[in-house]
Each structure stands twice: as structure tokens, then as C-alpha cells.
Amino acid sequence: MFDVRRVLLLAEVADHGSLTAAAEAAGMTTSAASQQMSRLESETGQPLLERFPRGVRLTDAGAALAARGRAIRRELRAAEADLDSFARLDRGTLRLGSFPTVSASLLPLALTRFSRKHPGTRATVRSGVLSQLLEFLHTGETELALLWDYRWNRIDDDALVLTHLLDDPTVLVVPANSELLDVPEVSLTGLSRQDWIIRADNHPVAEVLRRSCRLAGFEPHIAYESHDYQEAQAMVAAGLGIAIAPRLALTNRRNDVRLIPFGSDVPAPTRRILLAQARNRTPTPAALAMTAILHAVADKFTGSALDRNQLGSVRHSSSARTGR
Structure with a gap:
């Protein structure tokens, strides 16, 4: 197997018609280029160049190998262009x-x-x-x-x-007319008698609810198990219970529910x-x-904090109570 770099140098010799010009194009001395061509001939086992006082001429074998060198050079330049396009994010x-x-x-x-x-x-x-x-x-x-x-x-x-x-903090989801909107600071310990909407199928937020409630000293009473956050919001809006959820899960909030941050007594995870x-x-x-x-x-x-209405910060008087 011969050195591809020498084959590329041979292509330069073919293109420029002399070792001196090929050496200059390759960034080396003429003597170094001549040595590389001699080594390539040794690797191939046959002469590739005919040397004359005023230049060189490729043998038939040299011309064939130089043509392969040009093809390799084209592919390498194409590879460089490919990598450059990926680096510029023009493709990929x-x-x-x-x-x-x-x-x-x-x-x-x-x-x-x-x-x-x-x-x-x-x-x-x-x-x-x-x-x-x-x-x-x-x-x-x-x-x-x-x-x-x-x-x-x-x-x-x-x-x-x-x-x-x-x-991503956990927030409380309540109906838009919930009495909890009038509470200055909602505490988990004060929610022990509430009914809860929970995520089904051992969803992580169900574990969050149970862990938080146990930390507050009670087991939550589950009124409904939902399969997504939109369904959970709908059941909250219908008065079936209240729920907790990560704030990011409620980016698309229904207009008939509100979100309330928890107080500091037992912080929700x-x-x-x-x-x-x-x-x-x-x-x-x-x-x-x-x-x-x-x-x-x-x-x-x-x-960007959630808007005040969404967080339930706008308090209002209401005699309606959440469903038990």
C-alpha cells in the first residue's frame, strides 16, 4: 500500500509539469518533493516520472496514478465542503x-x-x-x-x-371560583379535607402529591385519576376536586381554572x-x-412569571366552595 499524500503530490506534478512548481504548491522544497516521488516509485515498484534537465514527464503508470490522485483530491475537497456546511449549519x-x-x-x-x-x-x-x-x-x-x-x-x-x-415549581390547580383564591397563603396542611384529581398509571406527579401530603401529615383522598393535564384541568373546573401540577404542564391553562403557589409551611417539590x-x-x-x-x-x-390571574393573585369574594 502506498502513501496517499504522495499520490496527491504526483497529481500536483502532473498539473504543474514540474517538481519545482508542484513542491511550491504543496508547501515543500523541490528536494523534498523529489524524495517523496522516489519513495512513491519504490512503493509502486515502477517508474512514474521521466526526469529531464528542464522538467519531468509522467510515464503511463504515472499518468494513471495521477488521475487517481486528482479523483482523491476532488473527494477530499468535497469532504471539506461537507464538513464546512455542517459547521455553518447549512445542512444536517x-x-x-x-x-x-x-x-x-x-x-x-x-x-x-x-x-x-x-x-x-x-x-x-x-x-x-x-x-x-x-x-x-x-x-x-x-x-x-x-x-x-x-x-x-x-x-x-x-x-x-x-x-x-x-x-419547574409545583402549583395548585383550583376552579376559577374557588374559595382558596381568597386565602392569603395556601398551605398543604390546610388541604387535608380536599378531594384530589391525580394523574393515573403511577405518573410522577402522583408521587409528588402523595409525598407532599404525607409530609404535611395526611393521605390525599383521590376523587379522579386523569390521563393528561387537560383532563385534570377539566375535572378541576367541574368541581370534582383540586390538583397539583408542574407549572410548565399548565402553559395552556383553561380559563375556568386558576393556579396558586404553595405557602412555605410544607413546600411542594x-x-x-x-x-x-x-x-x-x-x-x-x-x-x-x-x-x-x-x-x-x-x-x-x-x-417571565405567570400572569396574576393565572396565579390566582387577584383575590375575589366568592361563597362557592370547591367540590368535596
Whole structure:
């Protein structure tokens, strides 16, 4: 097997008609170029150049090999152009992992910004539960993934690089005419007699409710098990009970429910929203660009508090009570 770099130099000799000009184009001395050609002839086992006082001429074998060298040079230049286009984000695909509440709140804005800034790069998203998202990262099916955790189930994986994006607090969801809107500070201990709407199928927010209520000294009475946050909101609006949810899950809030922050007696857990990538893989330019955008969008969500009506900060008199 012969050295491809010498084949590329032979192509330069063919193009320029002399070793001196080829050496100058390759950034070496004429003597070094001559030595490289001699070594290439030794590797191929036959003469490639006929040397004359005023230049060189390629043998038939040299001309054939030089043609191959030109083809290799073209492919290498095309490869450089490909890599340059990926670096400029003019083409390529970014593979993301996400979960429903972030996909319905933070991620759309990030994807919109990314597509506007880098229209040549296509973004794909795979949604899943936490275990699936971790698997996607480990297998390389996704480059980046949005994850979440609570203080009792911190993600501890040395194979991943985790970046904190924002904290997502738990809030109370009540009907728009709830008497709880008139309470200066809602405490979990004061909600022991309430009926609760809970997420079904061992959903993480169901664990949040049970943990929080037990910490406050009671077991919640479950009136309904919902399968998504819109269904939970509808049951709250109908007076069937109250609910808790991460704030990001309620970006699309019904106009007949309100959100109330918890008091400080037994703080409701706050989940972390994290951005993860595999530690053993160098981030692509597309991944780096999306990482910057996600941080900017997370800052926007952190810095913009929910509106006063949405948080239930506008108190009003009402004799109606939530359904028991």
C-alpha cells in the first residue's frame, strides 16, 4: 500500500509539469518533493516520472496514478465542503429527546428559533418517559435530551453531562371560583379535607402529591385519576376536586381554572429541567447551537412569571366552595 499524500503530490506534478512548481504548491522544497516521488516509485515498484534537465514527464503508470490522485483530491475537497456546511449549519440533522410537558411548553419556542436561525438543519424529536430518554442518549439515537428529576430521584449517570436549565415549581390547580383564591397563603396542611384529581398509571406527579401530603401529615383522598393535564384541568373546573401540577404542564391553562403557589409551611417539590448529552461524544455544531438556544428560552421561562390571574393573585369574594 502506498502513501496517499504522495499520490496527491504526483497529481500536483502532473498539473504543474514540474517538481519545482508542484513542491511550491504543496508547501515543500523541490528536494523534498523529489524524495517523496522516489519513495512513491519504490512503493509502486515502477517508474512514474521521466526526469529531464528542464522538467519531468509522467510515464503511463504515472499518468494513471495521477488521475487517481486528482479523483482523491476532488473527494477530499468535497469532504471539506461537507464538513464546512455542517459547521455553518447549512445542512444536517439534530436529534433531540424530550417529554410531553416540555414538548408542549419550552421546546416549541426553541425549535422555532433554531429553524429560523438555521433553516438548513433539520431537527427531529423523540418523546418518551425518563428511562426511554436515557436509553436514547446511551445508544446515540439522540444527541441531546431534555430530562427532569426531583430531589428523591436525582439522575446519577456518569456517562452523561447534565446541564440545569430551570426549576419547574409545583402549583395548585383550583376552579376559577374557588374559595382558596381568597386565602392569603395556601398551605398543604390546610388541604387535608380536599378531594384530589391525580394523574393515573403511577405518573410522577402522583408521587409528588402523595409525598407532599404525607409530609404535611395526611393521605390525599383521590376523587379522579386523569390521563393528561387537560383532563385534570377539566375535572378541576367541574368541581370534582383540586390538583397539583408542574407549572410548565399548565402553559395552556383553561380559563375556568386558576393556579396558586404553595405557602412555605410544607413546600411542594420543585423539579429540575435538565439538558443531557453523552459524555463520550463531542457535540456537533447543531447540538451546540441548540444548547445555546435552549438556555436562552429557559431564561425567558424563568424570568417571565405567570400572569396574576393565572396565579390566582387577584383575590375575589366568592361563597362557592370547591367540590368535596
